[in-house]
Amino acid sequence: MTDVYLLSGFLGSGKTSLLMKLIAQLKEQGKRPAVLMNEFGSISIDSDTVGTSDNIPLKELLNGCICCTGSEQTEAQLQGLLEENEDIDVILIETTGAAHPVEALDAIYSPLFADRLNIKGIVTVADSKRWLEREKLSPQIRSLFMEQIRHAHIILANKSDLLTDSSMATVTMEISNLNEHAPIIQTKNADVSFSFIEETLGKMDKPLEKSILSGRNLPLSSKLLVFNSPVDKEQFEDWVKSLPDTVYRMKGYVPVKDIKNPYLFQYAYGMVNWLPEYVKMEPRLVVIGEGIGQLTYPY
Numbered sequence: 001m002t003d004v005y006l007l008s009g010f011l012g013s014g015k016t017s018l019l020m021k022l023i024a025q026l027k028e029q030g031k032r033p034a035v036l037m038n039e040f041g042s043i044s045i046d047s048d049t050v051g052t053s054d055n056i057p058l059k060e061l062l063n064g065c066i067c068c069t070g071s072e073q074t075e076a077q078l079q080g081l082l083e084e085n086e087d088i089d090v091i092l093i094e095t096t097g098a099a100h101p102v103e104a105l106d107a108i109y110s111p112l113f114a115d116r117l118n119i120k121g122i123v124t125v126a127d128s129k130r131w132l133e134r135e136k137l138s139p140q141i142r143s144l145f146m147e148q149i150r151h152a153h154i155i156l157a158n159k160s161d162l163l164t165d166s167s168m169a170t171v172t173m174e175i176s177n178l179n180e181h182a183p184i185i186q187t188k189n190a191d192v193s194f195s196f197i198e199e200t201l202g203k204m205d206k207p208l209e210k211s212i213l214s215g216r217n218l219p220l221s222s223k224l225l226v227f228n229s230p231v232d233k234e235q236f237e238d239w240v241k242s243l244p245d246t247v248y249r250m251k252g253y254v255p256v257k258d259i260k261n262p263y264l265f266q267y268a269y270g271m272v273n274w275l276p277e278y279v280k281m282e283p284r285l286v287v288i289g290e291g292i293g294q295l296t297y298p299y
């Protein structure tokens with residue numbers, strides 16, 4: 001299994017700085033990291049930075065956020081990384097500052113990689129100064145900024161050099177009110193120990209049966225449902241619609257009675273979508289949400 005860390009955070013908060021720090025530490029530890037870089041524009045400046053650190057396998061998702069470029073592209077890039085570099089230990093994914101962390105996670109939770117990727121969690125870099133001045137952001141952008149913090153598993157209160165100690169204490173206290181589960185570390189230039197991140201997420205990550213990421217202590221979790229027999233389509237949809245609002249997303253392959261191959265099934269924001277498949281895919285479904293540890297298909 002290859003460990004995957006998602007680096008989130010608002011535009012310019014210090015994600016690339018964090019990425020470079022983590023790469024250097026991983027290399028020091030003799031580990032082989034790879035990078036998936038997601039850029040909003042069609043040219044990746046950050047990739048050039050990473051490219052200069054020798055021998056780092058790198059793939060890019062350009063022209064939009066990981067959540068909008070489509071999971072197929074994301075899957076293709078991850079597949080490429082895994083197939084071209086059999087020896088990688090860790091994949092670091094830097095999302096654009098415009099990415100919603102839940103949707104970014106959604107793009108990488110693919111049934112294709114359920115046995116190969118161990119998604120460790122979201123590390124969000126917050127620009128501490130911007131946090132104090134968040135009222136200046138438009139409501140929509142402010143809400144994205146806050147969502148990135150709310151769904152993090154570890155938060156860096158970065159750019160501590162730009163604020164006084166007492167302002168940093170305010171930042172830490174306010175951020176912990178928004179996300180009481182994630183440890184908050186004050187950093188300058190996103191300087192944090194990879195071992196700390198690995199250990200902290202490792203402690204949180206006590207997988208439940210078939211789960212990819214434990215719901216324990218984390219605001220978000222994912223669960224893999226495996227089907228041993230075909231479902232009744234209507235009964236299945238009724239079950240999906242009966243689930244709480246905290247089930248944000250489902251995707252995977254659902255076997256349906258009297259149909260040859262499992263359907264590609266998608267669920268998001270209350271909408272279900274079935275697509276026939278011409279290839280027989282493994283009948284498994286990824287569910288992402290909050291408090292879904294005990295979720296099973298009851299029929």
Ligand SMILES: Nc1nc2c(ncn2[C@@H]2O[C@H](COP(=O)(O)OP(=O)(O)OP(=O)(O)O)[C@@H](O)[C@H]2O)c(=O)[nH]1
Nearest residue numbers: 011012013014015016017097158159160188189190
């Ligand atoms: N003063 C100060 N500047 C920092 C710190 N961390 C990062 N920066 C600077 O902030 C700018 C943005 O840092 P990046 O690491 O590129 O941020 P990013 O989140 O990757 O940016 P985008 O990919 O554009 O969203 C750079 O000029 C960094 O040198 C910090 O702790 N203090």
